Amino acid sequence: MKSENGPKPRIAIFKLASCDGCQLTLLDAEEELLGVLEAVDIGWFPEATPRVLKPPYHIGLVEGSITTHHDAEYIHQVRRQCRILIAMGACATAGGIQALRNFQEMGATLRKVYPTPASISALKMSTPVSDHVPVDYELRGCPISKAQLLEVLSAILSGRQPNIPTGSVCMDCKRRGNTCVLVARGTPCIGPATQAGCGGICPAWGRGCYGCFGPMESANTAALRDRLAELGQSNAEITRTFRRFNAWTWPFREISEKAERGEAEK
Amino acid sequence: MSQTRTIKVDLLARVEGEGSFYVRFSGSHVSDVKLRIPEPPRLFEGILEGRGYEELPDIVARICGICPIAHQMSAIHAVEQAFGIAVHPSIRALRRLFYCGEWIESHALHIYLLHAPDYLGYADVIELARDHKPRVEAGLKLKKIGNDLMALLGGREIHPVSACVGGFYRVPLVAELRTMRAPLAEARELAVETARFVAGFDFPDFEQNYEFVALVHENEYAINEGRVVSSGGLDIAVEQYQDHFVERQVAHSHALHSAIRGRGSYLVGPLARFNLNFERLPASVRELARELGVTPPCRNPFRGIVVRALEIVFACEEALRLVDEYERPPAACAEVHPRAGIGQACTEAPRGLLYHRYELDESGTIRSARIIPPTAQCLKRMEEDLYFLVGKMASLPTPELTHRCEQAIRNYDPCISCATHFLQVTVERE
Numbered sequence: 001m002k003s004e005n006g007p008k009p010r011i012a013i014f015k016l017a018s019c020d021g022c023q024l025t026l027l028d029a030e031e032e033l034l035g036v037l038e039a040v041d042i043g044w045f046p047e048a049t050p051r052v053l054k055p056p057y058h059i060g061l062v063e064g065s066i067t068t069h070h071d072a073e074y075i076h077q078v079r080r081q082c083r084i085l086i087a088m089g090a091c092a093t094a095g096g097i098q099a100l101r102n103f104q105e106m107g108a109t110l111r112k113v114y115p116t117p118a119s120i121s122a123l124k125m126s127t128p129v130s131d132h133v134p135v136d137y138e139l140r141g142c143p144i145s146k147a148q149l150l151e152v153l154s155a156i157l158s159g160r161q162p163n164i165p166t167g168s169v170c171m172d173c174k175r176r177g178n179t180c181v182l183v184a185r186g187t188p189c190i191g192p193a194t195q196a197g198c199g200g201i202c203p204a205w206g207r208g209c210y211g212c213f214g215p216m217e218s219a220n221t222a223a224l225r226d227r228l229a230e231l232g233q234s235n236a237e238i239t240r241t242f243r244r245f246n247a248w249t250w251p252f253r254e255i256s257e258k259a260e261r262g263e264a265e266k
Numbered sequence: 267m268s269q270t271r272t273i274k275v276d277l278l279a280r281v282e283g284e285g286s287f288y289v290r291f292s293g294s295h296v297s298d299v300k301l302r303i304p305e306p307p308r309l310f311e312g313i314l315e316g317r318g319y320e321e322l323p324d325i326v327a328r329i330c331g332i333c334p335i336a337h338q339m340s341a342i343h344a345v346e347q348a349f350g351i352a353v354h355p356s357i358r359a360l361r362r363l364f365y366c367g368e369w370i371e372s373h374a375l376h377i378y379l380l381h382a383p384d385y386l387g388y389a390d391v392i393e394l395a396r397d398h399k400p401r402v403e404a405g406l407k408l409k410k411i412g413n414d415l416m417a418l419l420g421g422r423e424i425h426p427v428s429a430c431v432g433g434f435y436r437v438p439l440v441a442e443l444r445t446m447r448a449p450l451a452e453a454r455e456l457a458v459e460t461a462r463f464v465a466g467f468d469f470p471d472f473e474q475n476y477e478f479v480a481l482v483h484e485n486e487y488a489i490n491e492g493r494v495v496s497s498g499g500l501d502i503a504v505e506q507y508q509d510h511f512v513e514r515q516v517a518h519s520h521a522l523h524s525a526i527r528g529r530g531s532y533l534v535g536p537l538a539r540f541n542l543n544f545e546r547l548p549a550s551v552r553e554l555a556r557e558l559g560v561t562p563p564c565r566n567p568f569r570g571i572v573v574r575a576l577e578i579v580f581a582c583e584e585a586l587r588l589v590d591e592y593e594r595p596p597a598a599c600a601e602v603h604p605r606a607g608i609g610q611a612c613t614e615a616p617r618g619l620l621y622h623r624y625e626l627d628e629s630g631t632i633r634s635a636r637i638i639p640p641t642a643q644c645l646k647r648m649e650e651d652l653y654f655l656v657g658k659m660a661s662l663p664t665p666e667l668t669h670r671c672e673q674a675i676r677n678y679d680p681c682i683s684c685a686t687h688f689l690q691v692t693v694e695r696e
Contacts, residue, residue: 017306020282021331021424027379028423030410034402037392048379049390050279067306097328100313122307143331143424201421205428206598207435210324212425240317245328 009058009157012044014078016064016071017098017126021143022089023047023063029146036153055081059156065091065126067098072123072132079133084156087129088149090142090245094214097142099126099248126248137162142212142245145197165196168216169209172200181208188228190241193219193251214246221255235259268293273656273668278675280380280390282332283682289652289671294660299649301675305682311635319345319431319604319630326622327425329637330681332375335368335416336615337637338429339490340622345431348609348626351602356595357433358490359588364419364429365489365613366585370412370453371423372616373536373574373581376679377460378405381571384673385467401463404456408578411453415446415585433599443592450589454582458554461575465558470670472655473565476647477526478538481614487539487546487580489614495542496532497563504612507621513638524643531646534618535678536573537564551580567651567677574679604630615640617681641681648678 013023027033027048043053060082066072079085087093095102102125129135137156139148148164155162165171169191173180181187181203189208191200195216202209215221221242228238242256270292278285283305290298310329317325326341327334339361346353353361379391382405388394395402413423419438420426428434479500481492494510495501502510512527526532541562544552555561560572606628612621618640625634651674659667 015284017308019328019331021328021334024331024424027375028409028413030406030413033406034395034399037395042392046277046279046284047282048280049392050277051389067308071306097313097325098308101309104312122309142328143422198422202427202435205421205435207427207430237318240321244321244324 008041010043011040012057012060014062017067018064018091059084065095067126084136086137087135088139089144092129093138094246095126095248140213169194172196176200178203215251314635333615339613340620343611344609344622348607354595363588366581367415369581374409408456411449432602437598457578464571469568476533479532480538480542523646534640540573
């Protein structure tokens, strides 16, 4: 934390392959936005300003995954420019929805979208920032939680550890007072294996969690797979259930690959 | 012989996603215009193959954090068309209300955070807020009310979770929806103030001969359904979209450009909607438009910011009406029976016409997908605006001309993340 009269901390916000939703989360903090913008100097945030301040930046927030040769180089430059680097959202922390290509044959995927795919410079895989450079903090979610973003920024600026819960979505559901859709209604839900942070939105809307905050610490995906099978999901459906916005994280990837191969757990 | 000059902006700020452009000209003769998109391709159409129809709204939302509802609505309507599902009138009304929230939020974001600084000579909203803090705070409040409406109906404003094929996972109680009444009434006032504020800006004299394309509905300002109509005489059902619009690969930009078959570029978005649907706006909005001196045909893209503000006034009024008339539907979701077929739909995203097409098998699994977002449809026209603008204003010093060019692109509120067809540019000019 800088002294009262010292220079303000410089913040930079970078975008890789993404939908823009995570940096939009900052602009969606309407009540806090002007306060945040006054408390820091924005060094790099092209979506909001053409003004650029020279690095180094105190905090860098990265949205998006690495999907091109350019970005695989660029992320090293970003890392060098930032004292603290925060990967923001499912793309930056897990490769995002575009990591579904990692399970497909890339040429075929490209041909479905572009008439002359030869002119595209895209990597075969979509990978998280931490596969390329060390990351200091990760904010989960597709999109991230506004409260967690503000918490991590204010914690860093005041020199304390951020308080980001690492339990499962079940904790969010308990706090919100949701009826458990998995137990009470037999609705497939991967909340028991998914990290908290969203506030238990999907079960509150009567549907199962689809895992947008990614796997929780030591998630028991094997037991959950068995439960989904008991509820009538086929191996193909279980594969798809774990292959969404955080498909390339190891716990979700491992279980989806087992289900895809039709392998039993034991 | 005039000297050859170039205008080159490597990272266009205050747009959603990353783009750059380049114009080369000599005197008033423009020899090259290129809009470059360094945004990596995300291959959604490829990803969607083999996924179930019930996953579709969640996946397509991720195309764009600013207009997830637009993608959800186009996708859901397309699947419902393929399955032959007719939804309850209250579900239809709720979807329209949901979409109003997105228009309010997206338009307010663009006006205050991205576009207004251009007209007032500020670099960004931070500078703008230094001199006009109450105005910016009012704009952020307006934006927040749009977000609150989306969160009430969808669980959260970015990538909401409630919409599904057949309706919603859960629909609000009448009392829950009524909580939006007072905020929306306030938003309406804030939107009128916004329209008066932006109408006072200086607009360059730059009338263009656009072909406007938008949905037109017989008795409402079209959002979720209608015929695809153009100011050039086109009037087709959505199912005929691909017979009349083509996507072309263009060597100089390496992006797929949309065009009307046999004619060329066209314009979608607020200006097109306003010009084609003016008579379907509420009388109060039409009156305000006349008072502010903006009436159809409005052909100056720099005045688009006023039209965008007028659309917020409309969206607030429409949302209020829908909240007041809401009756909770008997079921949150219609029964869904998948069948093999092709479904297509267009809806009006904040930035304009958004086309989705799916081929589904008998289990409801997606066999092929096509998504044509508004920004891709406007790319060709954006380059033409730059061409004519530089030709007309070539006598300006380079920094001012560059700024005008940036502003001309921001007129479109381009949404580059959305444009799934954009290719990585691999060819550099000299």
